[in-house]
Structure formats: structure tokens, C-alpha cells
Amino acid sequence: MTSMRKVRRIVSAMLLLLPVTGGAQVFLSGQSAADFVKSSPDETQLAVNGGRPTFGWQSHLFVDGMVNENVGALVNIRVTNTQTVIVDYAAIKLTNLTPLQLSFQAGKFDLPFGNLADRRFPRNNPLYGIPLIYTYATSLKNYVMTRAELLSLRGRGAGMPLLDNGIYADGAMVFGSWGILDYAAAVSAGTVSTASYSGANVNSDLTKTFRVALTPLTGLVIGAGYSWGAYLAESDYVPAWLSNVNEYQQRTAEMDFKFSRGHAVVDGEGVYNVWEAPFQSGDQNLSAFGYTLEGKYTLFPRFYAALRVSGLRFGLIDTGSELDRWDYNVNEWEGGIGYFLYKDVLLKFVRRETRTYGGSRPRDGLTAVQLVVAY
Amino acid sequence: MARIRLCVLSAVLPVCFLVVLAEAQTDSTSPVSSTGEVHGSIVITKADEMRDESVRTGLFGRYAAGQGREGSLLMHAADTLEVPLSEKAAVYLEGEGLSLHQYPPSNREPALDQRNMQFHPQVLPILAGTTVRFPNRDHLFHNVFSYSQAKEFDLGRYPINDSRSVTFDKPGVVRVYCDIHSNMNAIILVLPHPYFATPDDEGRYQIRHVPPGKYTLVLWCGREIVAQRTVTIRPDESIEENFTH
Numbered sequence: 001m002t003s004m005r006k007v008r009r010i011v012s013a014m015l016l017l018l019p020v021t022g023g024a025q026v027f028l029s030g031q032s033a034a035d036f037v038k039s040s041p042d043e044t045q046l047a048v049n050g051g052r053p054t055f056g057w058q059s060h061l062f063v064d065g066m067v068n069e070n071v072g073a074l075v076n077i078r079v080t081n082t083q084t085v086i087v088d089y090a091a092i093k094l095t096n097l098t099p100l101q102l103s104f105q106a107g108k109f110d111l112p113f114g115n116l117a118d119r120r121f122p123r124n125n126p127l128y129g130i131p132l133i134y135t136y137a138t139s140l141k142n143y144v145m146t147r148a149e150l151l152s153l154r155g156r157g158a159g160m161p162l163l164d165n166g167i168y169a170d171g172a173m174v175f176g177s178w179g180i181l182d183y184a185a186a187v188s189a190g191t192v193s194t195a196s197y198s199g200a201n202v203n204s205d206l207t208k209t210f211r212v213a214l215t216p217l218t219g220l221v222i223g224a225g226y227s228w229g230a231y232l233a234e235s236d237y238v239p240a241w242l243s244n245v246n247e248y249q250q251r252t253a254e255m256d257f258k259f260s261r262g263h264a265v266v267d268g269e270g271v272y273n274v275w276e277a278p279f280q281s282g283d284q285n286l287s288a289f290g291y292t293l294e295g296k297y298t299l300f301p302r303f304y305a306a307l308r309v310s311g312l313r314f315g316l317i318d319t320g321s322e323l324d325r326w327d328y329n330v331n332e333w334e335g336g337i338g339y340f341l342y343k344d345v346l347l348k349f350v351r352r353e354t355r356t357y358g359g360s361r362p363r364d365g366l367t368a369v370q371l372v373v374a375y
Numbered sequence: 376m377a378r379i380r381l382c383v384l385s386a387v388l389p390v391c392f393l394v395v396l397a398e399a400q401t402d403s404t405s406p407v408s409s410t411g412e413v414h415g416s417i418v419i420t421k422a423d424e425m426r427d428e429s430v431r432t433g434l435f436g437r438y439a440a441g442q443g444r445e446g447s448l449l450m451h452a453a454d455t456l457e458v459p460l461s462e463k464a465a466v467y468l469e470g471e472g473l474s475l476h477q478y479p480p481s482n483r484e485p486a487l488d489q490r491n492m493q494f495h496p497q498v499l500p501i502l503a504g505t506t507v508r509f510p511n512r513d514h515l516f517h518n519v520f521s522y523s524q525a526k527e528f529d530l531g532r533y534p535i536n537d538s539r540s541v542t543f544d545k546p547g548v549v550r551v552y553c554d555i556h557s558n559m560n561a562i563i564l565v566l567p568h569p570y571f572a573t574p575d576d577e578g579r580y581q582i583r584h585v586p587p588g589k590y591t592l593v594l595w596c597g598r599e600i601v602a603q604r605t606v607t608i609r610p611d612e613s614i615e616e617n618f619t620h
Binding site: 302 | 514515516520521522527528529531532533534535550552
């Protein structure tokens, strides 16, 4: 099925389904971005199109089918220049259910983990990329690997990220507020690292995710989350010596904050993650820590400057002869300026520098110009 | 003799002062001594024009769970508000003669409140040179801004009961938004003269002290002009113009 036909079918289904409920309304909105990117010439995950000057685009269509103020079906459709159509979000959402004023959603949605929120979209992201913890693919895959294979893939971007892009997963979630406290609990297929490609559960475990967020004063949100679940896929590749893939869990904890005042907005997030990895010579915990700190300041109307620093630190593994990191540490900064040509038309200039502590390519750079329209 | 002169001066000076003051006050609203007025009522039967932007919820309510106060609000809550006529409509006159005079702005500073995730009022007519306050009445941040040609500003984020002020010197339409809540929008009509009125909740309006002449009477409702008609104002006359839209 072609991309356009897929989109048409999804939107048609929304439009046909909802009016039968009576007062239903369907709202369409979206964001589109066109960009020009030039990265360092390479084939690593940090390079874009081998470093050749590249034009790209992406479109996000948001379809809100509202039965009433508290009942809706929400769909996000993402189309990119690779002609890929991805349904990121497709959930039924019920808010303020009596008597506890709880809210509920089921379907495919973003897990309540971290504070990326709407910064994943180009109009809301002050820069071009999103933080390393959401994008940088480690050398660990979600099937059983040997130590040699794991080490050989360091810096190659072949495995899972700490947090899977937008962490969209199939599942169910309850959430609500109590005073200054917001809370959420979700059960999902796929872990925070494998959410996007574990739509149909790849093992018999479910991932459990909890999050609380405090708002001690207006403009300051402090959040924390914890998530755990089996990350290995049950497949033909599971070796005979491994009894049960569900015993190997991924455990992830994070803390984040968002502070805003005047013309400044600062977001920060730290994630500590452990994958329990089975090796024939003995199981090992593969740990990783990632952080990101992002600031945006509106210098004058229409014009802002933004800076983000991110990093990843990987734990040690016994290689047989010595202790070494199971993937290369990475540091990155991304800085840029943005100018609103109109209220919903944003032009960005961004420069990114990445330092990888190991491998053949220690330094990568990227320059991007992006034009964003929200509608 | 000197005493008599002093008495005469002390009697005449206050009178002169009062005359000058009275003339100055008359000048601020009425360039000519004999004026007329226009009054009438407004009935709006069509859908609320402000909604076309209110429904652009997009991300609003989508990434809400556990993201803190700003994200834990109801989806589309703002769209369900009934906006009274007094908050979304304005009537004003247009005519070349009206712009020939300088009208000192009033000392009163009108407010555009941010309350319940909406601006109140949604349409605010003011005389050029007026300073408008933008108090935040919500327990969350708003970021009021405008990129309109008549006035560009960005007030940043400030907490409940805090306020910022902007002076609007240039006549024109200023479209005001919140950078955090895309459903929030308001319009400030910066007019070059004081011949405008905001209707009451029943839709009654009155524009007084209008210099005689031929003008266009404009009804602005929601986001745009919804009706206009030619009126002739005569000295000491009050004409009635009713709108049904």
C-alpha cells in the first residue's frame, strides 16, 4: 500500500467512525519541516546521507477525534522524505473519570517517561536534533549477542538507544493529578528502548513504567520515572543454553526538570539504565548513563538562541583480557538560533558537534537549516 | 489699587483655568463644540469566530500525562467556553476627519487578563498611545506575544497575579497569542481616535461626542470585521444602528 493511501485510510477511518457518536468533532492540525543538512562525511549514525549535502522533509499530522470534552481518539501520523508513513500515536483517551478524576488511555502512546514531551516536534524543538539519550543507538541489540559481537559494534549505531525516540508503545496507562503532584502508570509491550519496534510484543513480559512529577512553584517541574521489563525477543536466534528471555530485564530510572521564567526555558534530564545481558560465559549487567541539559532564551520578539549539551557514559565489561567500556562514551553540543517569520513559521540555523571517545571517527559535525510550519 | 487688582486677578484666574480645562476635556473627545452620537444593539447568531483558532489544539493535551501542571489540563477546555458579546465585539467609526486630531490617551490602563486558559476580553479596542496591562490570573505560566506589524512584543513567562504592560503607539490590529497554549488568542484594536465602544453583555453600545460628518460604522466580532455601514452624524442628534450577524 502506498504511503498516501495509508494516510488516506487512517484519516478516513477517523472521519467515518467518530460522527456516529453524536456530538463528535474531528480536528486536524500538524507540523511540517523542510531542512537542508550537511554533516561530516562518514557512514556513522551521526552522519546524514554519508555527509553529502541533503534536503529532507517531515510532516506530522495530528488527528483529534473528540466525542466530548473528556473522551477522544488521538492519532499522530508521521511522514518523512523516505516515504515512510509511521503512526506514532493512536490512542483512545478518557480524562477526568469519576470519582477519582483519573484519566486513562489505551492504544499506542508515548510512555510516561522523561520530559521530552512536545519538543520531539520541529515547531516545539528549539534545535534540529533531539537529545542523544533518545537517538543514539548503542551497540546492544534486543537479541542474544556474544561479547565479541557487542564490542565489535561499538560506535556503529546498530543497537538500541537508551530511550526509543518518542518512546511510543502499545499499552494502557492511567494518570492523574493530586495537588502539586502528577502521576502516571503504564503497562506496555516493549521497553523504553524497544518501544517502537515491539508493537506486537516480542516476549511474554510486559514493561511497567511509573512517573511522578512535582510542581513546587509555577514554572518548575521536577519529575522522576522508573521502568522495567524484558527486552530480549523470543525468536529462533535464542540459543539453547538460555532458558527464558523474560528473565533478562531492562531497568531504567530517570530524573528530569523543567524550569522557565521570563524569556528563559531550561530542560534537564538524567537517565541511568541497566540491561541484564546473557552471555554464555555468564550474565553481565550492561549499564549506561545519559544526560541532557537544554536552554532556550528569547532575545527579542521572534528571535531566540538555544543550546543543548548531552552525553552518554557506558559501563565496563570484561572482554576476557581486560575491562573495557561496552560502547564508546559520547559528548555532544548543539547550538542554534531561531527566527519566527510568522507566528507559525520558524526558521532555524543549527550547528552540532559530537565527540566519540573511541572508534575511527572521534569527531562529527552537522550543520542544518530548517524551515518549520505549524498548521 | 493694588489690592483691587489682586482681587480681580484672584477671581479671574480660576475662571480662566476652568475654561481652559473644560476646553481641553472637550478637545479630547470632541474636536467641535456640537456633537452627535450613535447607539444600537448587536445580535450575533453565527458561530463564534474565535473558535477557528481555539480548535487548533494539535499537541494540546497529547503529551500531558505526568508532565506537570502545564500538561495536566483538560483537552479542548478552552474551546467550550461561552464568550460573552462584551468580550468579543467592538464597534468603531472610520473616517478621514477623525484621524486629523491628536487625542491624548486616557490615564486608565485597560487589562487583557489571562484567565482559565483564555484571554479576557478577546477583543479590546483602545486609543493609540494607551498602555495595556497583561495580568496572569492562572496558576500556570503563559507567554503573551504578538508579531503584528502594529506592535511586536514578547512578555516572557511570569507567575499568577504578576503583570506586564505594553504601550500601543501605532494604530492597527494587534493579534495576541500565548506561546505555551496555542488555543489562546486575542485581538487589540488600536484606533487613532476615541470613537469606539464595547457592547455590554446584551449587545447594547453607544458612541458619544462624535463630530458631525459621514463615517463608516464598523462591527468587529471575533477575529474580523463582520459588518460595516455608512452613517451620518448630525449635531445634537443620536442615531440608532442595529446589527444582526
